[in-house]
Amino acid sequence: NAGVTQTPKFQVLKTGQSMTLQCAQDMNHNSMYWYRQDPGMGLRLIYYSASEGTTDKGEVPNGYNVSRLNKREFSLRLESAAPSQTSVYFCASSEGRGNYGYTFGSGTRLTVV
Amino acid sequence: DQQVKQNSPSLSVQEGRISILNCDYTNSMFDYFLWYKKYPAEGPTFLISISSIKDKNEDGRFTVFLNKSAKHLSLHIVPSQPGDSAVYFCAAGSGSGNTPLVFGKGTRLSVIA
Numbered sequence: 001n002a003g004v005t006q007t008p009k010f011q012v013l014k015t016g017q018s019m020t021l022q023c024a025q026d027m028n029h030n031s032m033y034w035y036r037q038d039p040g041m042g043l044r045l046i047y048y049s050a051s052e053g054t055t056d057k058g059e060v061p062n063g064y065n066v067s068r069l070n071k072r073e074f075s076l077r078l079e080s081a082a083p084s085q086t087s088v089y090f091c092a093s094s095e096g097r098g099n100y101g102y103t104f105g106s107g108t109r110l111t112v113v
Numbered sequence: 114d115q116q117v118k119q120n121s122p123s124l125s126v127q128e129g130r131i132s133i134l135n136c137d138y139t140n141s142m143f144d145y146f147l148w149y150k151k152y153p154a155e156g157p158t159f160l161i162s163i164s165s166i167k168d169k170n171e172d173g174r175f176t177v178f179l180n181k182s183a184k185h186l187s188l189h190i191v192p193s194q195p196g197d198s199a200v201y202f203c204a205a206g207s208g209s210g211n212t213p214l215v216f217g218k219g220t221r222l223s224v225i226a
Binding site: 004033035040041042043044045048058090092100101102103104105106107 | 119122145147149154155156157158159162202206213214215216217218219
């Protein structure tokens with residue numbers, strides 16, 4: 001049982017390059033989330049999708065876009081990467097509708113130079 | 114404005130002793146609280162939770178206490194083991210669970226053998 005799978009695990013980008021972080025879950029969860037973790041800042045929500053077909057901004061959405069491709073997949077896109085986007089990105093999923101248990105992926109470590 | 118605060122970035126405890134991790138929140142609408150544990154290079158994993166209708170929840174060596182009047186919760190680990198060394202995140206949610214969890218900045222626990 002894979003749970004939440006994130007790809008890639010590591011990535012180095014040059015400033016201005018674009019990339020898409022992929023996330024897929026196999027638990028039939030309704031809700032999916034993208035967080036970033038920075039030293040001393042904890043986990044900050046970038047975007048989330050409460051259900052298939054919906055997406056909403058979180059605390060730090062600037063510079064990112066998301067796509068809920070289907071119930072399983074939720075991707076995060078950086079159109080023009082900046083050094084401030086150097087971070088560890090975590091995708092998570094939950095059943096939603098009153099169930100708070102989040103399952104996290106193992107993360108993508110992104111460095112923008 | 115931080116809605117969930119973990120004011121201690123780090124904590125060191127001797128093996129076998131009690132570890133107490135603290136968390137404060139400001140939003141009185143929060144009605145569900147969780148603790149997540151994170152090892153390096155892994156995603157956070159769910160540890161224990163508590164609903165606002167309770168003031169204590171216990172699971173093995175882990176107990177969470179909730180003081181609603183003080184807007185404070187704490188995680189007790191007894192006895193502490195070296196494998197408990199990790200970053201612990203406090204999280205809070207409200208309503209039906211359709212709004213994302215808000216996480217604190219985390220506390221790094223080191224259990225010394």
